[in-house]
Amino acid sequence: MRASLTRRVCAAALLLTSTLAPAMAVAAQPGGPDRPSERAATARLLGEKIVPHKLDFEGTTVGGFSGVDRDRCTGEYVFLSDDRSVLQPARFYTAELDVDAGGVHSVDFTGTHPFLQPDGSVHPSPSAGDGKAVDPEEIRVDPRSCTYWWAQEGDRPKTAGAGPVIQPSVQFADRTGGYRGQLRLPANYEITMEERGPRRNQAVEAITFGSHGRVVTSAVEGPLLQDGPVPDLQHGALVRVTRQTRDGRVLGQFAYPIEKIFTESDPTSPWGPDTGVPSILAFPDAPDRYLVLERTWVAGAGYKIRLYDTTTRGATDVRATDSLAGQPVVPMRKTLVADFDTLGLSTVDNTEGMTWGPDLPSGERTLILVSDDNFVEDAVTQIVALAVR
Structure with a gap:
């Protein structure tokens, strides 16, 4: 879609509170983000590649492309298209990426399949009017089976009666797109x-496997309606991040603090600012740490x-907190890796997906990111490789 801490009490609480909506009380964070045993990651650019616009x-x-992951079984990458079955049925692509310390040398698509519904049919376009x-x-x-887990945001009608409610979901698919079930969400x-x-267009947009496939972590893109307003020029907001077992049991839910809007909008534009979390990625060997x-x-x-x-370490478990507004919440700690x-x-551009790539001789790990061009002329499908240490 388009857009779409610290010693016990003092400095961190003031810093976070200054970026969050006033209805939200933010407690102090235990411990600093850069303890000697846990330095924050650093990143540098390796290279990029632009895919031809509307390549057939x-x-x-x-x-x-709003999602990407690496398939350990083949070494290929799988890209998710967020086409809502408007141009063609909702689908994914596989591709070989030639990426090393010298950059992104080539992107070669090797296959594509539509995601199928339980009855074996493709997902219809919104114009079909059947609410699906x-x-x-x-x-x-899936690090265990190399099958695919994919998230979709569903839809909240703009007004009551303007259309059906379509619930967000995380579904399972085989390697040719066949339906294999879905995860029970919070x-x-x-x-x-x-x-x-x-909110509309701000549901489940980010999922990741952690703890060697035992834990599935998801994030909603923006604050829930009951958790307070979206970010503005003065305040950020809190979005929920949930850790679950593979069968859907909730292990914990935490508040992640997203930044306030970075600048004023063009007053002549009919579009307001759009911000949120489009992707989350677990560190392979740290169960409570994420990009x-x-x-x-x-x-x-x-x-x-x-x-x-x-990290979720030290953050308040908010799974039983009905509304985050006005609550003394210790949010997840965060440190900037790259602007x-x-x-x-x-x-x-509209970067929405990321995944780990191969390790480098330097000891760094590659991070592959992709942007969503929304199929419009003034945007690009950009594949970026970073080296992360």
Whole structure:
């Protein structure tokens, strides 16, 4: 979609409170983000590659990439298109990426398959009017079976009666897109018409496997309706991050603090700013540590993409907290790893997906990121490789 801490009490609490909505009370963080035994990650640019706009591949339109993961069984990468079955049925692509310390040398697509419904049919377009349209946003390769888990945001109608409620989901698919079930999501991820749950286009957009495949972590893109307003120029917001077992049992839910809007919008634009969490990625050997991608779009200014090293350690478990507004919450700690404006990229676009790539001889690990061009002429499908230490 488009956009779409610290000693016990003092400095950290003041810093976070200054960026969060005033209705949210933020408690102090135990311990600093850069303890000697746990330094924050650093990143540098290796290279990038732009995929031709609306490239035709096996009769489909390549683009809308909002998720990417590496398949350990084949060494290939799988890209999720967020085409809501408008151009062609909701689908994914496989590709070989030639990536090393010298950059991204080539991107060669090797296959594509539509995601199938339980009855074996493809997902219909929204115009079909049967209430079954999906909004694919993230894909992960199961580290145990190399099958695919993919998240879709569903839909909250703009107004009551304007259309059916489509619940967000995390579904399982085989390697050719066949339906194999779905994950039971937390109750507060449910869209309701009582002004609770995820906002429109701000539901489950980020999932990741951790603890060697035993834990599935998800994040909603923006604050739940009951958790307070979206970020503005003065305040950030809290979004929920949930750790679950593979069968859906909730292990913990935490509040991640997203940044305030970085600049004013063009007053002539009909579009307001859009910000949130489009991707989360677990560190392989640290069960409570994640990379979190924050993506913001502002009319007249474009995109601001930032990458953070964050942890659930010491954060308040909010699974039983009905509303975060006004509650004394200790959020997840975070440290900036990269602001894409400073990386030297040819352009900063709508980056939405990320995954670990191969290790480098330097001891660094590659991080592969992809942008969603929304199938429009003034955007790009950009594949970026960073070296992370």
